[in-house]
Amino acid sequence: MNFERLLSSRAYQGGGRQLDENLINSIRQVVLGNLTPDLTLYLDIDPAIGLQRAQARGELDRIELEQLAFFQRTRAKYQQIAATEANIVTIDASQSMEQVQQQILNALQQAYQSGSLSRDAKADLGTDV
Numbered sequence: 001m002n003f004e005r006l007l008s009s010r011a012y013q014g015g016g017r018q019l020d021e022n023l024i025n026s027i028r029q030v031v032l033g034n035l036t037p038d039l040t041l042y043l044d045i046d047p048a049i050g051l052q053r054a055q056a057r058g059e060l061d062r063i064e065l066e067q068l069a070f071f072q073r074t075r076a077k078y079q080q081i082a083a084t085e086a087n088i089v090t091i092d093a094s095q096s097m098e099q100v101q102q103q104i105l106n107a108l109q110q111a112y113q114s115g116s117l118s119r120d121a122k123a124d125l126g127t128d129v
Contacts, residue, residue, distance in 0.1 A: 003037040007081065007088070012063075015077025016070045038118050039111045041104060042082050043093035047071030050093075087116070 010028070013019045045053075047068055054064045082088040089107040093100055111117050 003035075003040070006032070006037065007040050007042065007078070010081060011074050011078040015080075016066070016074035018073065037087060038116060039107070040085075040088045041091055041107055042078055042088050043091045043100065044075070044078065044082075045093040047075055 006028070010024055014021050014024050051064065051068065051071065054060055079090075082090050089111075091100060091103045091107065095103075
């Protein structure tokens with residue numbers, strides 16, 4: 001199962017938009033129950049740098065048009081969540097693309113070797129189960 005938006009929804013809605021965390025968690029519980037991802041990779045970067053990169057890429061989307069304070073709150077929420085959930089690995093995304101890729105590979109290898117990935121996750125990675 002893909003949990004792509006699980007962490008980002010909590011960070012953007014709870015941190016950036018400052019919605020009630022109890023409401024967000026209640027909705028999450030109704031929709032997902034106790035399902036959680038085996039591993040989440042959080043690519044962390046200072047919001048000012050992230051926005052500079054987005055601007056260099058071209059036209060900004062509606063989220064990228066938010067004020068810097070929105071992204072600072074969102075990042076703080078990401079960091080808070082990552083600090084309390086063992087399945088989240090924080091990757092320093094301010095580094096070069098090659099360094100970020102290496103950190104991601106290291107995190108995947110560590111999760112694989114520790115046995116924390118489910119059979120389905122290993123299959124998704126194309127590894128022998």
